[in-house]
Amino acid sequence: MKKTIRQIFHSPKFVVGFCMFMFILLTVAIYPLFIKDKPLTIISQGTFVPPGIYVNVYDSLNTKPYTLMLDAAAAKRIASKLSPDDRIAIKEWLVAVGILENQIDTTDTKSLLELWGNNYDPKKQLPGMTYAKTRYYQRLNAALEGILSTEGVTIAATDTLTGTLQAKATVKQSDYVNINEVPNKRVLLLGTDNFGRDVMTEIITATGVSLLIGIIAGLIATGIGLILGLAAGYIGGVVDDIVMFFTNLFTVIPTIVLLILISFSIGQESRGPVAIAVVIGFTSWVWTTRSVRAQVISLRNRDHVSLSKLSGHPVIRIIFTDILPYIASYVFMALILQISSAILIEASLSILGLGPRTTEVPTLGLMLNWAFIYQAQILGKWWAYLPVIIIIALVSFSLNLMNTGLDQVYNPALRD
Amino acid sequence: MKGYMRYFGKKLIWFIITFIAAFLLNFILPRLMPGDPVAAIVARLAQGQSNASGVQAIYEQYTELFGTNEPMYTQFLLYVKNVFQGDFGFSFSQYPRSVADVLRSSIWWTVILQFPAIIIGWILGNSLGALAAYRKGWYDRLILPVSIFASALPAFGMATILLVIFGVTLKWLPTSGGYDVSMIPKLNWAYIWSVVVHYQLPFWSIVLIAIGGQAIGMRSMSIYELHADYVKYSRFLGVKDNKIVRYVFRNAMLPQITGLALALGTMVGGALIAEIVFSYPGLGTILYNGIMGQDYPLISATTLIITIMVLIATFAIEILYGFIDPRIKAAQSD
Numbered sequence: 001m002k003k004t005i006r007q008i009f010h011s012p013k014f015v016v017g018f019c020m021f022m023f024i025l026l027t028v029a030i031y032p033l034f035i036k037d038k039p040l041t042i043i044s045q046g047t048f049v050p051p052g053i054y055v056n057v058y059d060s061l062n063t064k065p066y067t068l069m070l071d072a073a074a075a076k077r078i079a080s081k082l083s084p085d086d087r088i089a090i091k092e093w094l095v096a097v098g099i100l101e102n103q104i105d106t107t108d109t110k111s112l113l114e115l116w117g118n119n120y121d122p123k124k125q126l127p128g129m130t131y132a133k134t135r136y137y138q139r140l141n142a143a144l145e146g147i148l149s150t151e152g153v154t155i156a157a158t159d160t161l162t163g164t165l166q167a168k169a170t171v172k173q174s175d176y177v178n179i180n181e182v183p184n185k186r187v188l189l190l191g192t193d194n195f196g197r198d199v200m201t202e203i204i205t206a207t208g209v210s211l212l213i214g215i216i217a218g219l220i221a222t223g224i225g226l227i228l229g230l231a232a233g234y235i236g237g238v239v240d241d242i243v244m245f246f247t248n249l250f251t252v253i254p255t256i257v258l259l260i261l262i263s264f265s266i267g268q269e270s271r272g273p274v275a276i277a278v279v280i281g282f283t284s285w286v287w288t289t290r291s292v293r294a295q296v297i298s299l300r301n302r303d304h305v306s307l308s309k310l311s312g313h314p315v316i317r318i319i320f321t322d323i324l325p326y327i328a329s330y331v332f333m334a335l336i337l338q339i340s341s342a343i344l345i346e347a348s349l350s351i352l353g354l355g356p357r358t359t360e361v362p363t364l365g366l367m368l369n370w371a372f373i374y375q376a377q378i379l380g381k382w383w384a385y386l387p388v389i390i391i392i393a394l395v396s397f398s399l400n401l402m403n404t405g406l407d408q409v410y411n412p413a414l415r416d
Numbered sequence: 417m418k419g420y421m422r423y424f425g426k427k428l429i430w431f432i433i434t435f436i437a438a439f440l441l442n443f444i445l446p447r448l449m450p451g452d453p454v455a456a457i458v459a460r461l462a463q464g465q466s467n468a469s470g471v472q473a474i475y476e477q478y479t480e481l482f483g484t485n486e487p488m489y490t491q492f493l494l495y496v497k498n499v500f501q502g503d504f505g506f507s508f509s510q511y512p513r514s515v516a517d518v519l520r521s522s523i524w525w526t527v528i529l530q531f532p533a534i535i536i537g538w539i540l541g542n543s544l545g546a547l548a549a550y551r552k553g554w555y556d557r558l559i560l561p562v563s564i565f566a567s568a569l570p571a572f573g574m575a576t577i578l579l580v581i582f583g584v585t586l587k588w589l590p591t592s593g594g595y596d597v598s599m600i601p602k603l604n605w606a607y608i609w610s611v612v613v614h615y616q617l618p619f620w621s622i623v624l625i626a627i628g629g630q631a632i633g634m635r636s637m638s639i640y641e642l643h644a645d646y647v648k649y650s651r652f653l654g655v656k657d658n659k660i661v662r663y664v665f666r667n668a669m670l671p672q673i674t675g676l677a678l679a680l681g682t683m684v685g686g687a688l689i690a691e692i693v694f695s696y697p698g699l700g701t702i703l704y705n706g707i708m709g710q711d712y713p714l715i716s717a718t719t720l721i722i723t724i725m726v727l728i729a730t731f732a733i734e735i736l737y738g739f740i741d742p743r744i745k746a747a748q749s750d
Contacts, residue, residue: 252680377584
């Protein structure tokens with residue numbers, strides 16, 4: 001046993017897969033210790049808030065400002081409002097209204113804005129311009145207002161008695177706040193999803209739930225496969241015929257069809273993560289049954305099994321001492337593959353809209369389903385779907401890698 | 417030919433048995449729901465349906481169609497009769513259209529997309545796997561992890577990544593549909609071109625997924641064969657390497673063909689989801705719309721058709737296999 005384990009951990013493929021899997025598992029276990037938010041709390045108004053650090057504006061106005069003399073500040077400020085693309089768009093407009101191209105210098109901000117100010121007319125419709133483009137120019141014009149000003153901004157508050165505005169403070173362009181002194185800030189590493197929920201917290205909970213689904217489904221499928229395979233292989237005869245009949249039957253009938261019919265039939269209300277896991281487990285035992293049966297048949301007539309039979313050992317004992325130890329490694333590998341495929345199946349079912357009900361916990365598949373329904377992939381909101389796909393691929397990849405590593409340990413022919 | 421006929425007969429009987437079983441499952445599974453299935457279906461449907469007379473019409477039609485007040489075996493006979501007449505009833509979500517009407521065109525979209533994609537993915541995957549086994553070295557070290565990763569990536573993941581890269585970011589290819597929405601399906605070059613362009617992304621996402629899984633299987637098979645005694649013996653006899661390689665890959669290929677027949681169900685499942693990602697007008701998208709619209713008759717008919725398609729394809733592969741496998745030919749001389 002010890003020797004086998006040492007051998008397994010000498011397989012680079014297994015070790016890489018094992019480390020990846022453990023890393024994911026540890027993250028799932030440790031993250032909730034630090035961040036105690038519920039995964040499905042809605043924290044943002046509006047959908048798909050991009051990833052980043054969010055600092056409360058009101059609090060930062062009330063935080064003591066520091067003056068920093070940074071040279072590039074003005075240039076950066078202008079660049080954030082006026083990108084190279086915007087400059088080209090401005091040039092297009094200016095050329096369209098009849099300014100000569102050589103008079104326009106897109107690198108000289110001051111003269112460009114001067115020309116723009118003199119020639120832009122928001123009511124003017126250029127021929128052949130789409131409505132979206134017209135609106136773009138209107139937005140650009142609004143954004144450019146006051147871009148070159150060097151004065152600060154005055155903060156005013158409404159006087160509760162008179163209702164007039166009263167100046168409270170002036171924010172200079174060289175004012176900075178120390179982010180550590182702002183009481184309210186929130187790091188959204190992966191932004192928020194279509195419902196305004198923190199994707200990072202959600203995805204880690206979802207990974208945990210999906211792993212749980214995978215493990216439950218994997219254990220059920222492997223358990224059924226093992227029992228049926230042992231029965232068919234060891235007892236043989238009519239039992240074998242019956243088991244093989246059903247195994248062959250469910251090999252050709254697509255699993256996804258069975259899953260769709262069953263999930264749809266049990267209805268939205270009773271579809272929890274565990275129910276889905278059980279359904280997946282009960283529909284994916286065929287491969288394990290086939291292989292266990294094949295292995296048992298090849299073992300059945302070996303000398304040590306015959307000896308055991310002659311010694312009058314009961315069937316249970318023969319199975320546990322003379323057969324199971326020989327197929328244990330194989331069954332373990334099958335379990336790994338079952339877990340990985342169950343996670344993929346859950347995701348597929350959820351994308352089809354037949355996943356676990358949505359009110360309590362997220363699963364990786366449900367997150368993808370939500371992202372697709374709200375067209376995150378078309379709108380370019382990568383943080384809503386890409387991390388989920390990567391996690392699914394990593395979990396499945398690490399499990400498959402472990403399986404390949406084990407395979408190479410047990411089947412020396414496959415080694416490099 | 418006798419041996420082959422016996423093989424063919426066995427496969428045909430098996431095909432008929434699986435067909436009946438699939439049919440029964442499609443009938444029984446939804447009826448395991450407690451309560452009156454039609455009432456449950458119509459109750460669900462009524463939540464989103466404003467047309468009260470439509471609900472009533474559907475209820476009456478389905479009570480009659482399914483004969484829910486009759487005993488189970490009468491219901492089954494009714495079901496069989498209806499299905500063989502191509503009558504799957506009305507679609508709930510697209511009421512007055514019948515299910516047969518909704519499905520008619522989408523079957524062809526699915527066949528045209530998935531059949532070539534799976535075959536090409538299988539051929540490419542097997543070639544890569546065989547090469548990895550034969551060339552070994554860095555080539556194998558590159559192909560194997562990449563294949564494991566490609567097969568670990570779910571079909572929808574691959575589809576989404578291709579969609580975002582080539583459809584949304586680079587804007588080379590359209591992101592959804594089977595042809596340009598502004599076009600009317602007609603046989604002219606502009607329409608065919610539009611179909612071809614829309615075909616690319618779903619096609620390649622199915623191919624890439626298939627390649628990964630097949631390459632891994634073929635690699636293991638080829639390695640087993642390369643270590644077989646007949647290879648050592650042939651080497652010993654001084655048979656040319658090319659000839660040995662040909663034997664090895666022909667032998668490794670046989671289990672891969674059976675493997676394709678057995679994996680077809682899973683592959684079609686993945687491909688259906690790829691269709692959904694691209695809103696391709698095939699069975700996958702229809703199924704998705706059916707589930708979203710709680711449209712039971714549409715789901716039931718689609719799953720039945722998918723099952724039948726997979727069963728026919730599996731049967732076809734097995735028949736073909738009979739021609740290729742020398743052991744079945746050898747049975748003739750018995």
